[in-house]
Amino acid sequence: MDSKHSHRSEETKKAILTTAGKLFANKGYDAVSMREIAKQAKCSHTTIYLYFKSKESLLHQLSMPSLTQLKLKMQEIVQSNTLPPEKKLKEMSNQFIHFCLNNKNLHTIFINAKSTRVDEQKPELEINQIRLEIFSIMKNTLGECLSLPNDDQLLAYSRIFFYNLYGILSTYSYQHEPTEVLLERLIPTFGLSVEILILGFKANLKLVEGEG
Structure with missing residues (x-):
């Protein structure tokens, strides 16, 4: 019974x-x-x-397994001793692409529902803690690419980087092509976008330094 x-x-x-x-x-x-x-x-x-x-409890149960897996994969990339920072950032972008396309219908919920600011120090919800940890991993790696300390300038660049990543994905996530087909098309685009963004950030840094 x-x-x-x-x-x-x-x-x-x-x-x-x-x-x-x-x-x-x-x-x-x-x-x-x-x-x-x-x-x-x-x-x-x-x-x-x-x-x-509560509804937050449902959100937690739905989101945490996928977010935790994404975080662990990003941590593995960070711990690699053979990859330069820019290559690590590209690999992290690829993992984020996989995460979003493998959760096509729910990735916006996993990322945005009940979300908080990325500079929030102590978010109440565990789901926001792991979201910020994922963002922090990407931010720190971008800081290595640009030789920047963890300051407001790096936070601004990191927001731009994430908005670009998430924005491109949003245009593809509701297409009905198989995930593997989308990945084959998108990964080169994201790799190029990472290169262009880093070049743009470096150029902006030189401009700011020149004005200073």
């Missing part, structure tokens, strides 16, 4: 998560209520709270 009950509970939990993911992807995180998720998952409004205490 306990085994059957446990199985049913696990199935209910999976149904709630799957339904929440679909609704978040189709309508946006803020537009979806716990009551709507429960209705679509065919469970009662009170039952859903036995598994997830």
